[in-house]
Amino acid sequence: MEDLLTLRDLSVVYPTRFGPFTAIEGINLTLQKGEIHGLVGESGAGKSTIGAAIMGLIPAPGYIAQGQVHLDGMDLRALDAKAYHKLRGARISMIFQDPQTSLNPLLTIEDQLVETIRQHTDQTRTQARDKAIALLQETGIHDAEARMAEYPHQFSGGMRQRVVIALALCTEPDLIIADEPTTALDVAIQKQILQLIRRLAKDRGIGFILITHDIGVIAEITDSVTVLRGGKVMEHGQTAQVLGRPAHSYTRALMAAVPLLDKRLVRFTNIMDSEPKLSAPELSWKVAGASAEYASDWLLAGDRAQAGDGPVLQVRDLDVTFYGNRPFAFGARDGFKALQSVSLQVDRGKVLGVIGESGSGKSTLAKAIVGLVRPSAGEITFEGAPLPLGRDRARTHPARRKIQMVFQDPYSSLNNRRRIEQIIGEPLRFFGLAKTRADRRRLVASVLDLVEMPQRAMLKYPHQFSGGQRQRIAVARALVARPEFLICDEPTSALDVSIQAQILNLLKDLQATFGLSILFISHNLAVVRQMADDVAVLRRGQLQESGPAEAFFEAPQAEYSRQLLAETPSLAMLSATGHG
Amino acid sequence: MIGFVLRRLAQSVFVMLAVSLLAFAMFHYVGDPVEVMVGQETSIEDRERLREQLGLNDPVLTQYARFLGDLVTGNFGFSYRTRQPIGEMILSRMPATLELGFVSLLISLIIGIPAGIFTALRSGGLAAQTILVTTLVGISIPTFVIGLFLIYLFGVQLGWLPTYGRGDVVEIGWWKTSFASWSGLRALILPAITLGVYQLTLTMRLVRSEMQDVMNTDFIKFAIARGIDYRSVHYRHALRNSMVPVITIIGLQFGGIIAFSIVTESVFQWPGMGLLFLDSIRFVDIPVLSVYLVLIALIFVVINLIVDILYFVIDPRVRLKPEAG
Numbered sequence: 001m002e003d004l005l006t007l008r009d010l011s012v013v014y015p016t017r018f019g020p021f022t023a024i025e026g027i028n029l030t031l032q033k034g035e036i037h038g039l040v041g042e043s044g045a046g047k048s049t050i051g052a053a054i055m056g057l058i059p060a061p062g063y064i065a066q067g068q069v070h071l072d073g074m075d076l077r078a079l080d081a082k083a084y085h086k087l088r089g090a091r092i093s094m095i096f097q098d099p100q101t102s103l104n105p106l107l108t109i110e111d112q113l114v115e116t117i118r119q120h121t122d123q124t125r126t127q128a129r130d131k132a133i134a135l136l137q138e139t140g141i142h143d144a145e146a147r148m149a150e151y152p153h154q155f156s157g158g159m160r161q162r163v164v165i166a167l168a169l170c171t172e173p174d175l176i177i178a179d180e181p182t183t184a185l186d187v188a189i190q191k192q193i194l195q196l197i198r199r200l201a202k203d204r205g206i207g208f209i210l211i212t213h214d215i216g217v218i219a220e221i222t223d224s225v226t227v228l229r230g231g232k233v234m235e236h237g238q239t240a241q242v243l244g245r246p247a248h249s250y251t252r253a254l255m256a257a258v259p260l261l262d263k264r265l266v267r268f269t270n271i272m273d274s275e276p277k278l279s280a281p282e283l284s285w286k287v288a289g290a291s292a293e294y295a296s297d298w299l300l301a302g303d304r305a306q307a308g309d310g311p312v313l314q315v316r317d318l319d320v321t322f323y324g325n326r327p328f329a330f331g332a333r334d335g336f337k338a339l340q341s342v343s344l345q346v347d348r349g350k351v352l353g354v355i356g357e358s359g360s361g362k363s364t365l366a367k368a369i370v371g372l373v374r375p376s377a378g379e380i381t382f383e384g385a386p387l388p389l390g391r392d393r394a395r396t397h398p399a400r401r402k403i404q405m406v407f408q409d410p411y412s413s414l415n416n417r418r419r420i421e422q423i424i425g426e427p428l429r430f431f432g433l434a435k436t437r438a439d440r441r442r443l444v445a446s447v448l449d450l451v452e453m454p455q456r457a458m459l460k461y462p463h464q465f466s467g468g469q470r471q472r473i474a475v476a477r478a479l480v481a482r483p484e485f486l487i488c489d490e491p492t493s494a495l496d497v498s499i500q501a502q503i504l505n506l507l508k509d510l511q512a513t514f515g516l517s518i519l520f521i522s523h524n525l526a527v528v529r530q531m532a533d534d535v536a537v538l539r540r541g542q543l544q545e546s547g548p549a550e551a552f553f554e555a556p557q558a559e560y561s562r563q564l565l566a567e568t569p570s571l572a573m574l575s576a577t578g579h580g
Numbered sequence: 581m582i583g584f585v586l587r588r589l590a591q592s593v594f595v596m597l598a599v600s601l602l603a604f605a606m607f608h609y610v611g612d613p614v615e616v617m618v619g620q621e622t623s624i625e626d627r628e629r630l631r632e633q634l635g636l637n638d639p640v641l642t643q644y645a646r647f648l649g650d651l652v653t654g655n656f657g658f659s660y661r662t663r664q665p666i667g668e669m670i671l672s673r674m675p676a677t678l679e680l681g682f683v684s685l686l687i688s689l690i691i692g693i694p695a696g697i698f699t700a701l702r703s704g705g706l707a708a709q710t711i712l713v714t715t716l717v718g719i720s721i722p723t724f725v726i727g728l729f730l731i732y733l734f735g736v737q738l739g740w741l742p743t744y745g746r747g748d749v750v751e752i753g754w755w756k757t758s759f760a761s762w763s764g765l766r767a768l769i770l771p772a773i774t775l776g777v778y779q780l781t782l783t784m785r786l787v788r789s790e791m792q793d794v795m796n797t798d799f800i801k802f803a804i805a806r807g808i809d810y811r812s813v814h815y816r817h818a819l820r821n822s823m824v825p826v827i828t829i830i831g832l833q834f835g836g837i838i839a840f841s842i843v844t845e846s847v848f849q850w851p852g853m854g855l856l857f858l859d860s861i862r863f864v865d866i867p868v869l870s871v872y873l874v875l876i877a878l879i880f881v882v883i884n885l886i887v888d889i890l891y892f893v894i895d896p897r898v899r900l901k902p903e904a905g
Contacts, residue, residue, distance in 0.1 A: 089807030102798040106820050116806045151896040
C-alpha cells in the first residue's frame with residue numbers, strides 16, 4: 001500500500017531583516033491511512049509550519065526552500081495555486097486550536113457546512129443539508145437538525161469543536177491536520193474530542209497529523225510521533241517506543257519536565273537550557289553589593305510570623321455575584337454567581353492548590369482575596385484579623401503588602417513601557433521598604449539574582465524577555481514586597497513544559513526558603529500535585545472537596561474529583577517503563 | 581427585537597430631554613430676550629407688559645415645561661432676525677442639507693468600501709499604495725481648500741459645472757428637491773464631492789484595517805483551509821464581519837456631515853441649514869440656535885437608533901443569547 005503522506009527533506013525559510021530564518025529543516029515523515037501521527041515540541045519548534053507547508057499555506061514571505069510533499073503519490077509542490085486550493089478541503093483539511101475563533105460568528109452552522117460541502121461536490125442544497133445533519137450526529141451533537149440553524153456563539157466550547165471537526169470532515173478528506181485541537185478545552189471535553197479523533201481515524205481511515213505541545217495528548221492517542229526542536233527532528237518512531245524508551249536526550253529532558261499526575265517530585269531534574277546562552281558582559285554587569293544572598297537576608301529580616309501557628313488565611317462562606325448591565329436605568333439585574341459559600345483555609349508556610357476547570361470561579365477567588373473583587377457575602381480572615389473586603393481595604397492596609405499575586409499571562413502582567421528596574425522597584429517605593437534610590441537599585445538587582453536572572457536585566461524592558469523570564473520578573477516583583485502570602489493564578493499555563501518546570505522549581509525553592517504561604521491556582525492536576533500540600537476543588541463556584549494533597553490524589557472523595565483525575569491524560573504507560 | 585428597540589427609544593428620550601434643557605438654558609441665560617426684541621425708547625412699563633405676555637415671569641420649571649410642549653407640538657417660535665416662524669425657516673432649508681449629506685455619503689460608500697477592500701487584499705501592490713497615499717493627501721487638505729480647488733478647476737477653468745446654489749429645484753409638497761432636474765443634479769456634484777472626500781478616506785481606511793484584521797482570524801484561515809472559493813471568503817465571510825464596526829463610524833460621520841456641513845455650504849453658497857446656522861450666530865439669533873441644537877441632537881439620536889437596529893440585524897451575537905453549558 002502506498003503511503004498517504006510523505007515529506008522528504010522538507011525545509012521552510014522565512015526571509016527577515018537579519019537574514020533568512022530556517023523555520024524547519026530537513027523534515028522527513030510518512031503517514032499511513034488511519035494513522036495518527038503526533039508532532040510534539042515546544043514553541044518555536046516548527047510544528048505548525050509543517051502543517052502550513054502541507055496545506056500549501058505558508059504565510060508570505062516564507063517559502064519552501066527544498067524538499068518534497070507527496071499525497072498519495074501526487075507531488076503537491078508541482079501544483080499551481082488554483083489546483084492546490086481545489087485540494088484543500090477535498091483531500092486535506094484542518095482543525096484549529098480555538099473553537100471560539102475558528103467559526104464565522106455571523107453565519108449559521110448550516111450555512112458554513114452546506115457551503116463547504118457544495119464547494120467540493122455537485123450536491124443540491126437538500127442533499128448537502130442531509131449530509132451535514134448526519135455529520136453533526138456522527139461528531140456527537142444531539143438534536144442536530146434543530147441546532148443547524150444556530151450560530152457558533154450559541155454552542156459551548158466542546159460542542160463548537162465538534163462542529164469544527166464536522167466542517168473538516170464534511171468534504172471527506174484523506175488527511176486532517178489538527179493543530180492543538182484540545183489545548184483550549186477543559187480535560188473532560190479534551191478526552192471526548194480525542195476519542196472522537198481516534199474513532200474517525202479507525203472508522204473512516206483518515207490520516208491525522210496531530211500538532212501539540214502536550215505529551216499527555218501524544219501518549220493518549222497517537223500511533224507514531226515526531227519530536228521537534230528548533231525546526232529539526234530530534235527523534236521519531238512509534239509512540240510507545242519513543243516515549244517509553246526515548247533515545248534522544250532532548251526527548252528525555254522534555255519528558256522529565258512533564259509533571260506527573262501519579263507521582264510527586266521534590267524537584268524537576270535534567271532540565272535542558274532553553275534560553276539562549278548569555279554573553280560574559282551580560283553576566284558580569286553587577287550593582288555594587290547586590291547578590292542573591294543579600295536579597296535572601298533582606299527578605300528574611302522582615303518581621304515575619306513563625307511557621308506552624310495556625311491558618312494564615314481563612315475564607316468563610318464566600319459568595320461572589322457578578323451583575324450584568326441593568327436592562328435599563330431601573331429593573332432587576334441578572335446576577336451570575338461566580339462563587340457560592342466557599343470556605344477554605346491556607347496554613348502558614350503551606351501551599352493550597354485550588355483546582356478547577358474554566359468557569360469554576362478559581363480566579364474570582366484569587367481576586368476576592370487580594371481585594372480586586374467585592375464578595376457579596378462571607379468573610380476573609382488574614383493572620384487572625386478580618387480583612388476588609390473589596391475597596392474597603394485601604395491602600396495602606398498591611399495586607400496590601402503582605403498578600404502578593406503572580407498572574408497567568410506574563411505578557412500582559414508587566415507594563416511594557418517601564419524598565420524592569422521600575423517594575424520591580426515600585427513595591428519598594430510604594431511600601432516604603434527602601435528609602436533611597438541606591439538601596440532600591442541594590443535590592444532590585446539582588447532579587448533578580450535570586451530568581452536566577454542576570455542583574456543587567458533591570459536596564460531592559462519587558463518585551464526583551466521570553467515568557468519564562470517575564471514570569472521570573474513577575475515573581476521577583478511579588479517577592480520584593482516581602483509578602484507572607486502569595487497567590488499564583490495559573491502561573492505556568494502560558495509557558496512551555498521545560499520553562500514550566502523551571503518556574504515550578506523556583507517557586508518550590510522560594511517557598512522553602514522564605515516559608516511563604518501560597519494559594520496555587522491551576523486547571524492542571526499534575527502541576528498541582530507537584531506543588532500543593534493541600535488541595536481544594538472548585539466546580540461552578542462551589543467547593544467540591546478539600547483536604548491534604550496526597551490523600552486527595554490517592555483517593556479523591558467527591559465524584560467530580562474522581563472524574564477529573566480519570567480524564568487527565570496520564571503518562572502511566574511511560575512510568576511503567578521506567579520513566580525519569 | 582421590539583423590547584430592544586423600546587429600550588433604546590426610552591434612552592433616546594432621556595438624551596433629548598438633556599439636550600432640550602441645554603437649549604432652554606441657552607434661551608434663558610444668554611442675553612435678555614426682551615432687550616433684544618424691543619427698541620431703546622420702549623418704556624419700562626411696556627417692557628414689563630411684554631415680559632408678562634411672554635411668560636418670562638413664571639417659575640423656571642413652568643417655562644421649561646412650556647418650552648418642551650412647544651417643541652413637541654412643533655411650535656418653535658420666531659426668529660429675532662427675520663421675524664419668520666423658525667419651523668418654516670428650518671423646513672425650507674433642511675431638504676438642501678439632507679440631500680447634500682445623503683449624496684456625499686453615497687459617494688463615500690460607493691467609492692470607499694470597494695477601495696477599502698481592494699487596498700486590504702492587495703496591500704503590497706502599487707495600485708493600493710497609490711490609493712492610500714492619494715487619499716492621505718485628500719484627508720490632510722482642509723475641506724474649504726478642496727472646495728475652492730474644485731470650483732476653480734471645474735467651474736472657472738473648464739466651466740463644466742455650476743459653482744454655487746442648488747440650481748433648479750422641484751417642489752414636492754414642502755420638500756424642494758434637486759434630484760428632479762438636470763441643473764439641480766449638476767449643482768449637487770461639486771459640493772457633494774467636497775463634503776464626501778473626508779468621509780470617503782475615513783471609510784476606506786476603516787474598511788481596510790477591519791478587513792485586514794478579519795483576514796487574519798482563524799475562521800478565515802479555516803475557510804481557506806476548507807477550500808472555500810476565495811470570492812466567498814472575501815465577500816461572504818470577511819466583508820460582513822468587517823462591516824460591524826464600520827457601520828457605527830459611518831453612522832456617526834453621517835450625523836456629523838449633516839450637522840457640520842457649514843464650511844462646504846458657505847463655500848458653495850448652498851442654501852442649507854449650515855448657512856442658516858452661520859447667519860444666526862452672527863445675529864445672536866438665540867431661538868433659531870436653540871431649535872437647531874435640538875434638531876441636530878434629534879438627528880444624531882435617530883441615526884444611532886438606526887445603527888443599533890442594524891447591529892441587531894447583522895450580528896447574531898447581539899440578537900441571540902448563548903445557551904448555558
